[in-house]
Amino acid sequence: MHRPADDGSRDAAATRFTERGITPDEVRAVLADCGDALYSAAAQGKPGWAEPFGGPLAVALLAAEVSLFAAHLNSRASGVRSAAVAQLLDEYSAVTVASELGVARQKVYEIARAGLRPPYIEQVPWRAS
Numbered sequence: 451m452h453r454p455a456d457d458g459s460r461d462a463a464a465t466r467f468t469e470r471g472i473t474p475d476e477v478r479a480v481l482a483d484c485g486d487a488l489y490s491a492a493a494q495g496k497p498g499w500a501e502p503f504g505g506p507l508a509v510a511l512l513a514a515e516v517s518l519f520a521a522h523l524n525s526r527a528s529g530v531r532s533a534a535v536a537q538l539l540d541e542y543s544a545v546t547v548a549s550e551l552g553v554a555r556q557k558v559y560e561i562a563r564a565g566l567r568p569p570y571i572e573q574v575p576w577r578a579s
Contacts, residue, residue: 452522485516529566536562
């Protein structure tokens with residue numbers, strides 16, 4: 451979903467999860483709640499809190515996947531912002547756009563230049579439709 455299909459990282463992650471007894475459904479569940487259950491258990495800090503998730507190593511792997519997913523969404527949002535800023539620069543000066551966004555004029559050009567570079571996931575897993 452959020453890992454590129456062609457760089458081998460998806461297969462490597464699947465192998466790591468499988469070797470630790472983590473099922474695809476467990477990974478999906480952690481991503482679907484964006485790590486809320488992991489965080490809640492860790493924050494409570496009760497003895498054995500990681501065991502329901504497969505132990506500390508499984509928790510570390512699952513939390514890393516949530517982090518990677520969040521980074522993917524951040525990248526997607528940055529791409530959308532870039533596309534919007536580029537469009538704004540077609541109609542307004544960089545000074546005007548910078549003022550509206552609360553950034554320096556040079557930053558506006560940097561933002562616009564980054565561009566929207568898919569592939570990105572089309573929809574987050576917790577959205578019903």
